[in-house]
Amino acid sequence: MPSRSATPSHPTFEQLNRRFRPALMAFFLRRLGHHAEAEDLTQEVFVRLASVDTDRMDSSEAYIFRMAANLLRDRSRREKVRFDYRATAQADEDANLDLLDPSRVAASRQSLEGVATALRELPEDTRIMFVLYRLEHLDRRDIAAAFETSASTVDRHLARAMAHLARRMGDA
Numbered sequence: 001m002p003s004r005s006a007t008p009s010h011p012t013f014e015q016l017n018r019r020f021r022p023a024l025m026a027f028f029l030r031r032l033g034h035h036a037e038a039e040d041l042t043q044e045v046f047v048r049l050a051s052v053d054t055d056r057m058d059s060s061e062a063y064i065f066r067m068a069a070n071l072l073r074d075r076s077r078r079e080k081v082r083f084d085y086r087a088t089a090q091a092d093e094d095a096n097l098d099l100l101d102p103s104r105v106a107a108s109r110q111s112l113e114g115v116a117t118a119l120r121e122l123p124e125d126t127r128i129m130f131v132l133y134r135l136e137h138l139d140r141r142d143i144a145a146a147f148e149t150s151a152s153t154v155d156r157h158l159a160r161a162m163a164h165l166a167r168r169m170g171d172a
Helices: 013-032 035-049 060-091 102-121 124-135 140-147 151-171
Strands: none
Touching: 013 035, 013 060, 035 060, 102 124, 102 151, 124 140, 124 151, 140 151
16 A cells, blocks of 8 residues: 655644654643653543544644643543542541451452352353353353253253352352
């Protein structure tokens, strides 16, 4: 495929990178004050720019800096959501919400180990069908086709697995 010749009104991606990377870094550094974040956002601009047809840009400078401003706005929104969540979680003393409470982490691990043990107790076909259906979200008909059986047989295996897990987890 012949290479596209660049005219002043239609620069190549490489030309845009050479021309605008320093200006974008300065743009982000002035607003963020953190070199690593400025580099990340500059890189994100060029990642997004790589999928754009530069021939369709009226003004590459306006397009690139509009994209940069939008990235800053998106980052600001995400930070606000995170800040609001943290503030709400801290302010709500009644909830006693500690996402990294060691006892909750240990209880969750123990619960997961119980499920894993119960799954290992199942016959192999039943276990595989259950995992494919519940964890991999495959359709029952696709599972039936893979096992060369009927969908009703898959349903029986799934019901058997659910009953076993409910029994084992109820005992725990």
